[in-house]
Amino acid sequence: xxxxxxxxxxxxxxxxxxxxxxxxxxxxxxxxxxxxxxxxxxxxxxxxxxxxxxxxxxxxxxxxxxxxxxxxxxxxxxxxxxxxxxxxxxxxxxxxxxxxxxxxxxxxxxxxxxxxxxxxxxxxxxxxxxxxxxxxxxxxxxxxxxxxxxxxxxxxxxxxxxxxxxxxxxxxxxxxxxxxxxxxxxxxxxxxxxxxxxxxxxxxxxxxxxxxxxxxxxxxxxxxxxxxxxxxx
Amino acid sequence: xxxxxxxxxxxxxxxxxxxxxxxxxxxxxxxxxxxxxxxxxxxxxxxxxxxxxxxxxxxxxxxxxxxxxxxxxxxxxxxxxxxxxxxxxxxxxxxxxxxxxxxxxxxxxxxxxxxxxxxxxxxxxxxxxxxxxxxxxxxxxxxxxxxxxxxxxxxxxxxxxxxxxxxxxxxxxxxxxxxxxxxxxxxxxxxxxxxxxxxxxxxxxxxxxxxxxxxxxxxxxxxxxxxxxxxxxxxxxxxxxxxxxxxxxxxxxxxxxxxxxxxxxxxxxxxxxxxxxxxxxxxxxxxxxxxxxxxxxxxxxxxxxxxx
Numbered sequence: 217x218x219x220x221x222x223x224x225x226x227x228x229x230x231x232x233x234x235x236x237x238x239x240x241x242x243x244x245x246x247x248x249x250x251x252x253x254x255x256x257x258x259x260x261x262x263x264x265x266x267x268x269x270x271x272x273x274x275x276x277x278x279x280x281x282x283x284x285x286x287x288x289x290x291x292x293x294x295x296x297x298x299x300x301x302x303x304x305x306x307x308x309x310x311x312x313x314x315x316x317x318x319x320x321x322x323x324x325x326x327x328x329x330x331x332x333x334x335x336x337x338x339x340x341x342x343x344x345x346x347x348x349x350x351x352x353x354x355x356x357x358x359x360x361x362x363x364x365x366x367x368x369x370x371x372x373x374x375x376x377x378x379x380x381x382x383x384x385x386x387x388x389x390x391x392x393x394x395x396x397x398x399x400x401x402x403x404x405x406x407x408x409x410x411x412x413x414x415x416x417x418x419x420x421x422x423x424x425x426x427x428x429x430x431x432x433x434x435x436x437x438x439x440x441x442x443x444x445x446x447x448x449x
Numbered sequence: 450x451x452x453x454x455x456x457x458x459x460x461x462x463x464x465x466x467x468x469x470x471x472x473x474x475x476x477x478x479x480x481x482x483x484x485x486x487x488x489x490x491x492x493x494x495x496x497x498x499x500x501x502x503x504x505x506x507x508x509x510x511x512x513x514x515x516x517x518x519x520x521x522x523x524x525x526x527x528x529x530x531x532x533x534x535x536x537x538x539x540x541x542x543x544x545x546x547x548x549x550x551x552x553x554x555x556x557x558x559x560x561x562x563x564x565x566x567x568x569x570x571x572x573x574x575x576x577x578x579x580x581x582x583x584x585x586x587x588x589x590x591x592x593x594x595x596x597x598x599x600x601x602x603x604x605x606x607x608x609x610x611x612x613x614x615x616x617x618x619x620x621x622x623x624x625x626x627x628x629x630x631x632x633x634x635x636x637x638x639x640x641x642x643x644x645x646x647x648x649x650x651x652x653x654x655x656x657x658x659x660x661x662x663x664x665x666x667x668x669x670x671x672x673x674x675x676x677x678x679x680x681x682x683x684x685x686x687x688x689x690x691x692x693x694x695x696x697x698x699x700x701x702x703x704x705x706x707x708x709x710x711x712x713x714x715x716x717x718x719x720x721x722x723x724x725x726x727x728x729x730x731x732x733x734x735x736x737x738x739x740x741x742x743x744x745x746x747x748x749x750x751x752x753x754x755x756x757x
Contacts, residue, residue: 264645290644296645298645304635307635315646
């Protein structure tokens with residue numbers, strides 16, 4: 217469904233990704249783990265076209281999206297829950313959700329709204345609240361809900377557990393599993409490698425802008441090097 | 450005592466009239482700043498062009514023997530709004546969009562260039578001298594003693610109030626309720642995220658230029674008629690004042706721009722009346738300096754939080 221071939225990304229003269237190749241098949245949960253500054257977020261954002269890959273090819277659903285602009289990539293069935301959630305703090309919860317379905321028809325937006333409200337009853341209770349006044353966990357749910365409003369076939373999540381209480385993290389991971397059941401392909405970037413790998417079908421390990429390891433989730437969990445580096449022993 | 454009261458009311462009315470127009474222009478500055486963080490220094494020129502288009506339309510309609518006042522006014526207003534919007538849209542497309550993503554100073558310099566270009570373009574096309582703008586809305590109410598001071602509330606002033614209020618209510622409804630207005634707010638809060646939701650942010654930015662330009666054109670026509678004459682420099686001081694009004698109210702905030710315009714207009718009017726006309730501009734820019742010193746985020750603006 218999603219293929220990266222030898223993708224390089226540069227910020228000015230500094231190269232952040234040095235030839236990354238990976239694939240995500242339809243219906244899979246694939247996770248990308250790695251230390252701070254390894255380039256995980258850069259990798260996700262490169263797929264979204266911001267920044268643009270300086271070399272290599274990115275294909276989504278058989279279509280070359282390497283040189284497309286962000287808005288049209290994001291209209292092709294992809295959605296992202298970005299690092300730091302980035303909800304629109306001054307807009308109400310409902311308005312935030314509407315923005316997620318901006319390019320969908322009125323009817324589709326109404327349907328998606330019901331779908332998201334079923335998935336997150338908490339959001340339904342707070343539709344008219346200003347998004348910026350909600351707790352971190354609720355904001356994370358809103359960010360996921362907003363991404364789902366466009367009814368994407370593939371969902372990218374960048375550190376959805378960051379800064380949240382363990383109880384909320386469990387809820388978020390439960391939802392991610394549920395989304396996969398519904399057939400949404402998931403590409404998950406996580407520092408919380410333990411939980412991510414337990415959930416994922418496959419995982420990639422990114423180190424200094426290169427993929428250094430690739431295996432099934434279970435194998436990576438059992439891998440001695442991975443345990444030492446990312447799972448705290 | 451009664452006379453002083455009337456004099457005060459008169460000055461307040463005059464201040465509110467000019468202030469309403471400042472507010473209309475200030476909205477354009479504040480919307481553009483709110484979305485792309487740039488001061489569009491050519492905005493005053495859009496206002497000036499609006500005044501010219503209105504005048505040309507009125508003259509043209511007169512030669513066609515179309516004199517039914519409401520029709521003339523509406524056609525002139527609509528045409529001024531459309532043409533000014535076209536100018537606003539084009540300048541964003543030609544002079545600002547290609548510079549986006551680079552140094553923040555570049556579009557600012559480009560804006561100064563656009564301002565000079567438009568001013569000289571009008572100068573060449575229309576000449577440098579003042580052109581009389583016919584006061585089509587005549588008449589007024591007078592209050593007070595015919596032998597002493599009489600306060601005047603002209604129909605023209607009433608028109609300015611009504612049109613301004615209609616524009617502001619329409620804009621507020623548009624921003625708070627419509628799909629595009631919601632997108633404008635979202636883009637102002639986080640442009641990159643809006644882009645990541647598949648929203649073509651260039652289009653939203655272009656839309657803010659169009660809206661701001663249309664409102665400036667309304668102000669241009671109203672103030673042109675109120676003052677009775679226009680020239681290619683017409684936009685310079687008004688643009689500067691409206692910019693001051695936008696900062697005064699809190700740049701980026703639409704209610705702030707409205708309030709800032711009114712406050713500035715009234716302050717100017719009272720300065721002219723009770724101090725001296727010479728101090729009018731001094732007081733407006735003194736207000737700007739004071740607000741920047743003591744409340745840099747403006748009357749209604751929120752303190753700037755640097756995004757990391």
